[in-house]
Amino acid sequence: MKKKLGVLTVVILLVSVCLFFFVRQPKNIFDEIYQETEKSYQVDNIFGKNEDIIVRPVWPSDNESLKYSPHVTYKDNIFNDYRKIVLGFNFQNLEQTSFIRFDKYIDSGVRIRVRVGYSYREKSLKKEVEVIVIKGNSENYIDNESQVKSYLEQYGITAKDLDSYYGEIVNQKVLKDWCTIYDSKYSPSNYGDVKIETQWENW
Template sequence: MKRKRLFISIFIALCLSFGSFQYYKYQRIHNIFDEIYYEESDYHNYSFLWNGRAFYQLKGLKIVDNDSQEISIHSIDYESEDLPNDIQFLGYYFYFGFQGMTKVGVEMRLRIPDTETTINVEYLYDVNNQQLERFMWYQDEKHVRYYHQSQVEAFLEKHGKTVEDIRKEADDVLRNKVLKDWTSIYSSRFSTKNWGDVTVKDIWRDDLSKN
């Protein structure tokens, strides 16, 4: 009888612990980007022991998990042959506590029609403040990168584009490719139209150097 009571007590304690853990996991999710970040973070920390990785369900991905101390030790890139013609590159990168950062980024390189030129747009989400920063830059034939607003605006004007044009195109890729794929492999509380509690902020990379 005592053993039975002990077993029941242990079972109840385990159930309560599991329930509390599940509640904690639920409460920390404010939006769709939290889901992406924590699903990957949990996988690397402990859930690989018994859970499959959500991104393993998507075909055409290149997953990099490097145990070095480089910034981009965790990245997930779409294979180029699986992307639409107007997208040269598309992928995620994760910061799991690197230099105190807990962020997930999405980078895309969009082709400008009738040229071999691309414009880069990045979204960087911080789980600490539920803020999604959106910024853009380009690279010339000498692989020099240009981030300042005036440089990007002048570059786009040469090709008959505006910053707002590119933002709309990038948001369309984010919604209808990146987040659509995510909701196809994960039982999300959110959708491509309803991202949850997140603030989108447009910045320029020269502003980042002031932080």
């Protein structure tokens, strides 16, 4: 009887371990980025392997409000029309999110900001756009959908253009870079299992 219980305990432990590792397996490229960054950001940040990315010395921070929400930025001189390319994370259990954000310069007074938010728990990616209007030293952020669409129409920017901006930065830069610093199971053209919601899909 004791022998049977011992064997049963070992089997249960093995199944539990296998289930744990199966659940923790990244389901898509954004899972990979989230998990690998969470492992490395307090010790030897994985993004430090890319010379285009700035990992600030203050990361990680001892500040409780910043300790679990680090970010890295791309150097601004990489692209002519794109700036403020940021990758950010929130490793707190309630949030478990990451994001990619970048600005596309339209003219000296207007920028288009594309925000890509990923929920690690829900395995979902949300792509959104807002307009930043610059007057003097102030910036006015417009995220009301009808106002955003109005600005885009004014500048002749279509949904196809927004897809192009997204592809240029997220697919051809951020995710491509990820695949050079990490042996990814996925690629910029094969995200894996992720639900994608695009704000401008039917514009």
